[in-house]
Amino acid sequence: MRQFIFRRTCYSIVTLFILSLTIFAVVRLTGDPALLMTEPGARPEDLARVRALWGLDRPWPIQYAHFLLNILTGDLGTSFNYRMPVSELYFERLPNSLQLALSATLLSFLIGVPAGLLSAVRVNGAWDNIGKVVALTGLAVPGFWLGLVLILVFSVWLAWLPTGGKGDWRNLIMPSIALGWYFAASLLRLTRSSMLEVMRSEYIKLARLKGLPGYVVIAMHGFKNALVPVLTLAGVNLVVMVNAAVIVEVIFAWPGIGRLLYEGIFQRDFPLVQGVVILAGCMIVLVNLFIDILYAYIDPRIRLTK
Amino acid sequence: MTTPYLEVRDLQTHFTTFGGSRVVKAVDGISFSLREGETLGLVGESGCGKTTTCLSIVGLLPPAARIAGGEIRLAGEDLTKKSPREMRRIRGRKIAMILQDPMASLNPLFNIYTQVSEPAYYHLGIRRQSLRRRVEDLLRSVRIPSPAMRMRNYPHQMSGGMRQRIVGAIALAGGPKLIIADEPTTNLDVTIQAQYLDLLKDIQQETGVAIIFVTHNLGIVAKMCDRMAVMYAGKIVECGSVRDLFGAPSHPYTKALLGSMAKLGSKEPLFAIPGQPPDLANLPPGCAFHPRCAEATQHCSEHEPKIVPCGQDWTAKCWLAHPKESLRHDHARA
Numbered sequence: 316m317r318q319f320i321f322r323r324t325c326y327s328i329v330t331l332f333i334l335s336l337t338i339f340a341v342v343r344l345t346g347d348p349a350l351l352m353t354e355p356g357a358r359p360e361d362l363a364r365v366r367a368l369w370g371l372d373r374p375w376p377i378q379y380a381h382f383l384l385n386i387l388t389g390d391l392g393t394s395f396n397y398r399m400p401v402s403e404l405y406f407e408r409l410p411n412s413l414q415l416a417l418s419a420t421l422l423s424f425l426i427g428v429p430a431g432l433l434s435a436v437r438v439n440g441a442w443d444n445i446g447k448v449v450a451l452t453g454l455a456v457p458g459f460w461l462g463l464v465l466i467l468v469f470s471v472w473l474a475w476l477p478t479g480g481k482g483d484w485r486n487l488i489m490p491s492i493a494l495g496w497y498f499a500a501s502l503l504r505l506t507r508s509s510m511l512e513v514m515r516s517e518y519i520k521l522a523r524l525k526g527l528p529g530y531v532v533i534a535m536h537g538f539k540n541a542l543v544p545v546l547t548l549a550g551v552n553l554v555v556m557v558n559a560a561v562i563v564e565v566i567f568a569w570p571g572i573g574r575l576l577y578e579g580i581f582q583r584d585f586p587l588v589q590g591v592v593i594l595a596g597c598m599i600v601l602v603n604l605f606i607d608i609l610y611a612y613i614d615p616r617i618r619l620t621k
Numbered sequence: 622m623t624t625p626y627l628e629v630r631d632l633q634t635h636f637t638t639f640g641g642s643r644v645v646k647a648v649d650g651i652s653f654s655l656r657e658g659e660t661l662g663l664v665g666e667s668g669c670g671k672t673t674t675c676l677s678i679v680g681l682l683p684p685a686a687r688i689a690g691g692e693i694r695l696a697g698e699d700l701t702k703k704s705p706r707e708m709r710r711i712r713g714r715k716i717a718m719i720l721q722d723p724m725a726s727l728n729p730l731f732n733i734y735t736q737v738s739e740p741a742y743y744h745l746g747i748r749r750q751s752l753r754r755r756v757e758d759l760l761r762s763v764r765i766p767s768p769a770m771r772m773r774n775y776p777h778q779m780s781g782g783m784r785q786r787i788v789g790a791i792a793l794a795g796g797p798k799l800i801i802a803d804e805p806t807t808n809l810d811v812t813i814q815a816q817y818l819d820l821l822k823d824i825q826q827e828t829g830v831a832i833i834f835v836t837h838n839l840g841i842v843a844k845m846c847d848r849m850a851v852m853y854a855g856k857i858v859e860c861g862s863v864r865d866l867f868g869a870p871s872h873p874y875t876k877a878l879l880g881s882m883a884k885l886g887s888k889e890p891l892f893a894i895p896g897q898p899p900d901l902a903n904l905p906p907g908c909a910f911h912p913r914c915a916e917a918t919q920h921c922s923e924h925e926p927k928i929v930p931c932g933q934d935w936t937a938k939c940w941l942a943h944p945k946e947s948l949r950h951d952h953a954r955a
């Protein structure tokens with residue numbers, strides 16, 4: 316088990332290194348931030364001065380080495396735009412993003428898993444057909460479109476819910492639906508297929524042959540096995556949502572990390588974009604590690620052989 | 622003579638596929654009976670309906686299958702009339718079934734204790750310490766070494782032979798009077814297979830449980846069974862004591878099966894039955910076996926034979942076994 320964790324950690328470090336290299340190069344392809352930090356039509360000397368101030372005049376390898384060394388000491392740099400440490404900005408926004416992601420995950424779990432289970436147990440029945448329609452629309456309808464429709468219906472026409480911003484629980488409803496919708500649909504499909512596969516297995520046949528009550532067969536012998544891939548997806552979803560809720564956060568003016576990233580890209584705020592992406596990478600890697608360990612905990616085959 | 626514990630009468634189980642347009646008569650009017658403590662071998666080529674027969678008895682047919690007629694009497698009660706709930710109480714309690722694949726039939730996420738204890742827990746209401754003791758006894762009875770330790774293990778920590786014995790312990794856990802074993806040893810290597818069969822024999826001696834033993838292997842039937850039923854295309858073509866059938870088989874199919882049996886140490890070429898088993902949705906007229914039968918006559922291809930006795934507790938479904946008068950009589954009618 317210890318060896319397993321060690322190996323996974325090494326992989327994670329390599330992944331993060333590659334990520335840092337990529338994001339460093341990619342942001343520099345978006346253009347010259349000095350142009351956005353000065354008045355339009357600024358003199359070349361002024362531009363040069365701004366570049367020198369932020370260390371943008373040095374060669375890329377030097378800049379990268381700096382960036383990497385700073386990360387190792389826990390410093391993600393200072394935002395061009397906010398003139399504040401990136402990590403401070405990030406952690407200021409993180410609770411908002413987590414709140415949204417958690418509520419969207421909860422929503423998608425509460426809808427997706429029971430619906431998938433029901434579809435699998437009543438395969439080809441009415442519930443299964445409803446589930447199929449929900450899954451299909453869920454995967455086909457983009458989150459931003461759903462978000463706009465929700466705003467139109469519930470804020471503009473019915474005036475029940477605020478269009479955006481952060482306030483009480485009512486501000487959370489629509490962004491959670493817009494964000495969780497897709498994941499609910501994918502959880503539904505995964506739960507259904509996973510459960511169907513498990514229910515066809517020989518050990519379910521044996522559980523039935525033992526004469527166990529139906530709920531024991533389905534909930535214990537079936538669902539526990541079916542849950543393994545579902546949990547993985549759910550964990551990954553949570554991280555993906557924190558970091559990929561860009562569009563939903565923009566539409567609903569939700570002050571989360573997604574919107575921070577969006578602003579950073581438009582402002583060519585290199586440290587901000589780099590920092591957000593690296594932190595997102597760290598989070599994904601950590602959660603994956605955690606899920607692998609959780610996996611190992613649920614499934615004795617992994618626990619005891621590794 | 623005791624009354625039979627299990628009596629199957631004219632059982633018909635059909636698969637309806639392609640929206641009802643194709644009916645596969647997987648089990649087509651079979652009858653047999655089994656006394657307490659007796660072992661019946663059910664043999665036949667692949668696809669002749671052996672598994673379907675077993676699943677009909679335990680009431681766990683796949684959704685496409687349906688019992689179309691007949692009776693299954695267990696200690697006098699007709700199982701085909703039971704509700705799913707009543708059948709659940711019978712499975713594991715009165716009838717246990719051992720599945721073919723020991724690797725796949727144990728749940729990978731539960732330890733051995735949980736899996737072996739379940740039938741006793743749900744059917745016999747045994748709890749806590751007594752349950753623990755019972756599981757230990759069961760594991761000991763299937764020769765699992767140091768059972769108290771082993772029952773905390775998970776299936777993947779055990780060898781194939783051990784898993785098969787665990788499956789045996791599960792079958793015994795509810796104290797059944799009948800065990801149906803559907804080719805329980807096909808995936809085991811030969812020495813383990815022999816050990817397992819010895820074990821089953823011992824268990825039967827100790828508990829007096831009746832066994833239906835499904836197999837392709839006539840050697841196993843000779844070793845394990847008191848009586849055997851030979852199935853062909855959903856029907857039982859010959860049924861009788863193992864001694865009679867091995868000594869003087871009446872049905873050409875039984876003869877052919879015995880001929881195709883590998884004889885250890887003999888240099889004789891293996892006799893294979895020519896041709897393929899028929900499509901169960903589209904049986905040939907007359908006797909289903911006649912296209913492959915070495916002794917078939919014109920009569921066989923036109924008229925289906927009835928089941929006739931050919932000795933004490935011995936029946937065959939073949940024109941050759943019919944008394945000559947009835948044959949002539951049938952000819953006259955035809």
Ligand SMILES: Nc1ncnc2c1ncn2[C@@H]1O[C@H](COP(=O)(O)OP(=O)(O)OP(=O)(O)O)[C@@H](O)[C@H]1O
Binds near residue numbers: 665669673901
């Ligand atoms: N789910 C199903 N749908 C349709 N037909 C089926 C289904 N399962 C089995 N059958 C048909 O029923 C017939 C009997 O199958 P069964 O599994 O009982 O045979 P078997 O004698 O156990 O064969 P084997 O020795 O290969 O296990 C086969 O011819 C098969 O085509």
Ligand SMILES: [Mg+2]
Binds near residue numbers: 671672673803
């Ligand atoms: Mg079979």
